[in-house]
Amino acid sequence: MVKIDINQWLGCLTQNIVLRTIVGKRYEWNDKKGIQFSERIRTVTEQVGSFYLRDYVSFLRWLDWGGPEKAMQEAAKETDRILTECLGEHKLRRKAKDEQHDIMDMILTRMDKATSPDFEGFDPDTVVKATSLARDELNNHVGRNRQVEESDIKNLVYLQAIIKESMRLHPSSQLLPPRESVEDCEIGGYNIPKDTLLIANLSKIHRDPQVWPNPDEFQPERFLTSHQNVDVMGNHYELLPFGSGRRRCPGIFFGLRLVQIALATIIHRFELEKASDEPDDKSAAVGLRNSIPQFKILLKPITSAEK
Numbered sequence: 001m002v003k004i005d006i007n008q009w010l011g012c013l014t015q016n017i018v019l020r021t022i023v024g025k026r027y028e029w030n031d032k033k034g035i036q037f038s039e040r041i042r043t044v045t046e047q048v049g050s051f052y053l054r055d056y057v058s059f060l061r062w063l064d065w066g067g068p069e070k071a072m073q074e075a076a077k078e079t080d081r082i083l084t085e086c087l088g089e090h091k092l093r094r095k096a097k098d099e100q101h102d103i104m105d106m107i108l109t110r111m112d113k114a115t116s117p118d119f120e121g122f123d124p125d126t127v128v129k130a131t132s133l134a135r136d137e138l139n140n141h142v143g144r145n146r147q148v149e150e151s152d153i154k155n156l157v158y159l160q161a162i163i164k165e166s167m168r169l170h171p172s173s174q175l176l177p178p179r180e181s182v183e184d185c186e187i188g189g190y191n192i193p194k195d196t197l198l199i200a201n202l203s204k205i206h207r208d209p210q211v212w213p214n215p216d217e218f219q220p221e222r223f224l225t226s227h228q229n230v231d232v233m234g235n236h237y238e239l240l241p242f243g244s245g246r247r248r249c250p251g252i253f254f255g256l257r258l259v260q261i262a263l264a265t266i267i268h269r270f271e272l273e274k275a276s277d278e279p280d281d282k283s284a285a286v287g288l289r290n291s292i293p294q295f296k297i298l299l300k301p302i303t304s305a306e307k
């Protein structure tokens with residue numbers, strides 16, 4: 001029997017929000033089918049959500065009290081059916097050159113481009129450019145006459161490397177939320193029996209000297225050279241700031257983009273200086289959520305004379 005828990009419910013809820021966005025205009029507002037879909041999703045999430053207590057009272061799970069497990073399976077089937085239909089229609093429209101330019105069209109266009117040899121990794125020219133400092137990179141790609149825009153981020157490879165390196169050294173959570181082994185397995189040479197609670201320790205994984213030379217040093221360049229292909233998407237187990245697997249952070253694209261734009265804008269518009277010579281406040285280094293020593297910085301706007 002499929003095991004359903006609060007995480008799957010959360011995952012389903014997130015998935016449904018995404019699906020509602022994808023099918024958006026076509027199904028939700030303009031179409032009778034979309035209204036039915038929305039209603040169905042709402043009923044299911046309310047129904048499933050109202051019984052999540054069972055996940056904390058584990059001996060109640062087998063009861064499937066109120067039927068959330070059955071409801072989840074039905075919702076998954078229905079979601080899949082609607083998406084398949086929606087995708088088929090989009091493909092037909094694309095063939096007939098009658099695209100709506102909604103999210104699904106954008107994803108299909110992106111998939112077409114995925115066949116391009118440049119799609120994976122950076123081309124050699126980009127790597128060379130990226131060895132310059134972050135502000136040089138910003139001046140180069142954005143210039144001084146406008147603000148950083150989302151479309152600039154793909155060109156700011158050094159900035160991306162800085163963010164990866166920051167997330168490696170200081171993941172927002174030192175420990176990932178616990179997992180439970182659903183069967184006997186072996187991890188790193190250790191035999192793990194079924195039903196064992198497993199917690200991934202990012203502060204160790206991200207500073208493993210066998211994977212990361214000079215692990216405690218801030219070296220963004222490693223992500224342009226030796227670790228060029230390591231991303232934060234949960235595919236590379238040596239770097240997991242957003243977790244991995246079906247419980248991976250669903251806000252990953254939003255969160256990452258937000259950090260990239262915020263940092264790029266700050267570096268682009270301000271000179272950064274340490275506010276005082278006082279030693280860093282290391283008190284924040286204690287605890288699970290944040291290991292970064294705190295210190296104050298001065299932001300000095302870059303004036304037009306300096307542009």
Ligand code: HEM
Nearest residue numbers: 007172176177241242243244247248249250251254255256
């Ligand atoms: C830079 C920003 C963020 C970081 C570093 C981050 C990191 C994480 C991590 C490490 C997890 C645990 C993943 C796992 O267990 O494998 C997580 C889970 C989660 N995150 Fe984020 N997150 C960020 C932004 C966001 C945003 C913007 C949202 C919502 C819009 C979000 C919503 C969630 C939710 C709902 C979960 C629980 C997923 C589940 O248990 O199935 N996060 N996040």
